[in-house]
Amino acid sequence: MAGKAIIYDELSAPAAQALIDGGMRMAILPTGATEQHGPHLPLNVDYLCAYRIALGVSEQLGIPVFPPLPFGHSGGHAGLPATLSLRPETFQRVIEELCEWAYTTGFRRILVLNGHLPNIAPLQCAITNLCVAHPDFRLKALSWWDITAELQKQMYGDSSYGFPHGNIVETSMMRYFRDDLVDMSKATKVEKGKPMFFAYLLRKLSKTGHMGDPSGSTVALGEKLYRMAVDGLVPQVRAALVEEPPHP
Numbered sequence: 001m002a003g004k005a006i007i008y009d010e011l012s013a014p015a016a017q018a019l020i021d022g023g024m025r026m027a028i029l030p031t032g033a034t035e036q037h038g039p040h041l042p043l044n045v046d047y048l049c050a051y052r053i054a055l056g057v058s059e060q061l062g063i064p065v066f067p068p069l070p071f072g073h074s075g076g077h078a079g080l081p082a083t084l085s086l087r088p089e090t091f092q093r094v095i096e097e098l099c100e101w102a103y104t105t106g107f108r109r110i111l112v113l114n115g116h117l118p119n120i121a122p123l124q125c126a127i128t129n130l131c132v133a134h135p136d137f138r139l140k141a142l143s144w145w146d147i148t149a150e151l152q153k154q155m156y157g158d159s160s161y162g163f164p165h166g167n168i169v170e171t172s173m174m175r176y177f178r179d180d181l182v183d184m185s186k187a188t189k190v191e192k193g194k195p196m197f198f199a200y201l202l203r204k205l206s207k208t209g210h211m212g213d214p215s216g217s218t219v220a221l222g223e224k225l226y227r228m229a230v231d232g233l234v235p236q237v238r239a240a241l242v243e244e245p246p247h248p
Contacts, residue, residue, distance in 0.1 A: 005058035009067045016105075019064060026109035026241055027102060028054040028065045031095070031123070033072035033116040035083040037166035038210025039186040041174055043082055045166070046072065049173050050115035053144050056230035057237055066102075069094070072119045079203040092122035099130050099139065109138040111237065117143060117163075140240070145169070148232040154225065160211035162195030165202070167212025169225060176222025189213035 008016065008027065032047025051068040058065045074085035086094065099110055112123055123141035130137055145155035145164075158167040175182050190206050190213070202209060 002059040003062065005055040006062060006064040007055070007058075008064040011064070016064075020106040024062065024064065025107055026063050026111070026237075027107050028057065028063055028111045028113055028237075029095075029098065029102075030054045030065065030068035031072060031112055031114045031116065031119055032068060032070065033074045033083075033085070033119070034070050035072075035074040035077050035085065035116075036080050036209045037170065038206075038208045038214075040183045040188075040214060041166050041171060041210070042178070042181040043084075044070065044181075045170050045174055046115035048115075048177060049170065050113045050144055052177055053226065053229045053233065054113050056226065057233050060230075060234050061237055061241070063237065063241075066098075069098075072116045073122055074116070074118065076118060076199075076202050077209070078201055080209045088118075088122040091119065092126045095123060095126040096129055099126070099137075100133075103130075103134055103137055108136060109240065110140070111240070112139070112141040113233075114141055114143045119143075138240075138243070142233075144229050144233075147229050147236070151225065151228055151232065158212035158214075159192070160190045161193040161200075161205050163202075163205070163211050165206075165212070166210030166214060168214050168217050168221070171214035171217035172219070172222035173225055174222065175217055175219045176226055179219055182217075184215075184217065187214040187217065189215060 030050035032050050034043045037045045047068040047070045054065045071084055071086050073088040073091045074083050077083040127139045127141055130139055145151045155164050155169045190211050
């Protein structure tokens with residue numbers, strides 16, 4: 001039975017300590033970006049999607065959710081308007097320092113639930129450094145569309161040149177979370193195109209700044225995708241709460 005999500009920054013210091021002392025040593029850190037998603041979506045898509053899914057997991061498992069990190073590695077959006085970005089090495093350092101503080105506070109298991117694809121590389125580097133520094137620290141970086149194979153199929157099923165961004169999946173999720181922030185009159189289709197071999201800045205691939213075809217996005221599809229994400233992640237996190245390392 002779902003309860004109330006535990007929003008970490010709404011706790012008092014004694015309440016947070018009591019939670020840890022009571023045996024809850026795991027937390028979820030949502031990460032994303034503040035970046036353009038074409039003319040039809042707001043800038044907060046990536047971190048809001050990750051945050052809302054994290055809260056859905058917390059409702060069922062009682063795991064505290066840290067405040068979402070609203071800035072990520074969005075250098076690929078250079079030349080397009082409105083984006084605020086960190087360099088990948090800066091983002092990595094921010095993650096390491098936040099997790100160091102979480103470790104000092106008493107947490108020993110952190111799920112970084114990510115909503116922005118380019119964040120994954122610096123996240124993995126941060127996790128390696130943290131595991132070297134603290135062998136008893138358990139960390140995982142997971143983009144929400146990789147929670148299940150079906151979600152991944154849905155996300156990459158609507159892409160341009162192999163990249164999904166502001167597509168039917170993200171737009172439907174935002175319609176479910178904050179339909180008031182979505183302007184469907186500006187949701188247009190971007191040429192599908194074949195996947196590219198080399199890396200290109202997004203402005204080379206899309207005049208509008210988004211990819212895929214969000215025109216068919218609906219609130220109902222967004223709710224379905226959200227439920228798929230939460231229902232797919234809950235059993236994985238429940239197992240992670242008690243997972244012990246192998247002993248080869």
